[in-house]
Amino acid sequence: MKSLHEFLTMGGYAAYVWPAYGVAAVVLLVNALLPGLRLKRRLAELKRLERRGEHP
């Protein structure tokens, strides 16, 4: 079983391993959230137009 220290320092590679995982986390989060939010916003916008009777 490895220690928490080994895990955090990544055996001396912490300066490369953690930034790589950090960038991956950002890229995945943006991809996960952006399309859903955009879809929701667009649907709401279309609904508003629809209610006003303006067909896009």
Add this chain to the structure above:
Amino acid sequence: MNISWTWFHRLASPPYFFRLAGRLAPWFGWLSLVCIVAGLYGGLWYAPPDYQQGDGFRIIYIHVPSAYLSMMGYTLLAVSAGIGLVWRMKMAHAVAAAVAPLGASFTFLALVTGSLWGKPMWGAYWAWDARLTSELILLFQYFGFIALRRAFEDPRSGEKAAAVLALVGLVDVPVIHYSVVWWNSLHQGSTVFVGEGSDIATSMLVPLLIMIAGFTAFFAACLLKRIQLEVLERESGAAWVRELLEDA
């Protein structure tokens, strides 16, 4: 013959695809979450350090799935753009447009993680090596596709021109894949699927396979959402969208 093609025709129908994508996306999303959490535990904690690369090798758990998706994404982009070009299928163009930013983001991730691995292992963040250069070209091809689609006043002309560009650029995908074989590349060769079985230890391989599955499911979930958005933009005046708005 007629019956077996009905599913294909139905997939080509925007309202059908919109609803199907909305139902499928959450399943792929949860599957990806489970796989990525398990893969992170396996890759960052359970797998032993590499005998040559120490803990630095752990970058492969995000690098390999991203690089694989960058090429699969481009293949999907070019094939669907090609289908749209030949059979004038609206849905195919929508898929191509939806996959482009997603594929580009994974290409970027493959390049950044590879660069962060290269510094301690090769002594440089970047080298003008065959594998690295062809992957960078792939990123520019994604950008080129996105830019060319928007460069025309008539969106249909943009789609057509971008589809031709995408098909021509498809030649880069086998170049990336075989670059480590064809040229004396700095990049290491394939270790996962070499001849019979694999060249890497099971405790390192299993987390990698789980991460590849997780990233692929994630890609699918995001792609379905993006296709929904793309369809909605194209069809915003259609009767089925109005019905959808009334139901919601």
